[in-house]
Amino acid sequence: MVARGLGKTYRVADKQPGLGGTLRHFLRRRHRDVPAVTDVSFTIQPGEIVGFLGPNGAGKTTTLKMLTGLIHPTAGSATVAGYTPHRRQRGFLTAITLVMGQKQQLIWDLPPLDSLRVNAAVYGLDDSEAKRRIDELAEMLELGEELTRPVRKLSLGQRMKAELMAALLHRPAVLFLDEPSLGLDVNAQARVRQFLVDYNRRTGATVLLTSHYMADITALCPRVLLIHGGRLFYDGRLARLSERLAPWRQVRLELAQPLPAETFHPYGELESLDGAAVRLLIPRQQLTEAVARLLNELPVLDLEVSDPPIEELIGRLFRKGVVA
């Protein structure tokens, strides 16, 4: 997969508020060009699993859509599995798949097996081959009698796994996954993650994945692409990136009574303060000591340590200009 100087600029209507603005807009429409993605270049080798990170609105989905052929780039070019995506030739469409968290391709009122049969026919799999692949995927995803239950009766996690089955039945060589674990509970997230690792190992498929969950990225992606404001800021090993990101851990506190903001400066960086609820970012190497001091010195009712959401870490990174 190769992207060379890939860019997308949207034309949006520019309208001032109020009646005057509306009339002016009606008579003389004005447009503004808004760049969503600018000059993005990278190469992904067959079989690689790459994480695609960036805050909301950074251009992740636009880039994925350009690589799947759903959006025509306004600059640069892309080659995926040997094809130009936006031509959407049949060879290309059978070589790729796109899984978008909440967009379902399963027929709501029928069991997943019916949708799988349709996909098998569309991708030209004969009955015995389709059955073999359905059995294999069902085993990997731990789906059984759920496949004969109407989709609307399935839990979110079961539905997501059935979506993955439908998206992978034709055994695509390139997977684009946009938030594949969004909304799933921790167990279901872990199972989907394990499945993706197994699938990649078994088929040698290339995977490009976006996720809000740091755990997805650390478990799956040795390499990450970091995009912000439509530009690619980082392309490299996750280990090197997490040296910059991971020194921070998030500590949530619930106090017996509200305290002024200055109180928390000696312990770490104050992220938010809402009455008695406090969120701090504390360097990893000082974590044990800082937590012990917090418990000793402040009226703490509850304390929770977690990885900060990836968006927040990346946001900090950009605010501090570490990457730029």
Add this chain to the structure above:
Amino acid sequence: MNRRWPRALAPELARGLRIARVLLVTQYAYMLEYRAEIALWALSGVLPFIMLGVWSAALTGGGGAAGLGLGLSQAELARYFLGAFIARQFTVVWVVWAFEEDSVAGRLSPYLLQPLQPLWRYVAAHLAEQATRLPFVVVIAALFFLQQPAAFALPSPARLLLALPAIWMAFAIHFLLQSLIAILCFWSERAQALERLLFIPYLFLSGLVAPLAAFPPGVRQVAFLTPFPYMIGFPAQLLAGLEVPIASSFAAMAGWIALLLPLTALAWRAGVRRYTAMGG
């Protein structure tokens, strides 16, 4: 003639037939989930029967059907409206609503990423819905004859053989016309408002509210320049066993399909180009 092309085409044909079979079976299963709703839709299509009541009342006061220039007996008029009801039941098209719902819900992108023209899914859904309607239509027709025993007559096998392709072609014309409007969704998300514009001439010129013979000659001449009279009137007349120019009507329908098919394909291509330019 190149003798190799049929062989190259055979796997494509087999693939197409398999997709058609699986889509039809799946969509039929889906429609059966909604059989109660579909029965209500079939019942709500009784406009021709209401029109029959209106016309019958007008005829008893106006010196009979011949007196109004229809050239039909009361029984023939009843059979015509039953034919119109049946033709309407198997040519109902709702692709513009389904397409709009799918594009608003974001289901269009996954469809566009599969190696199958998305409109085929809607064709299969319509055909499956017609199969679900069939038993309700038979029951309603039987009740109609019980109520109007004088009008009872089954079409001759020859007429039935002609009426079937006429209904399918009428469905094809209606489907293509509405697909053209549905494709406008790529430009404006509320394309179904335009469907209303199509519905008015369809209602009056198709023969749904009155046989075309009831219209003044000028209106009739204009009507036959449009596809509408072939969408209900022609198959209804075939089913009712009435006199109707068969060859020229089939030729006109074939002509409309030959015109609308490439037009829909072109519009689709332009629509997808627009969709991919605007951001999917």
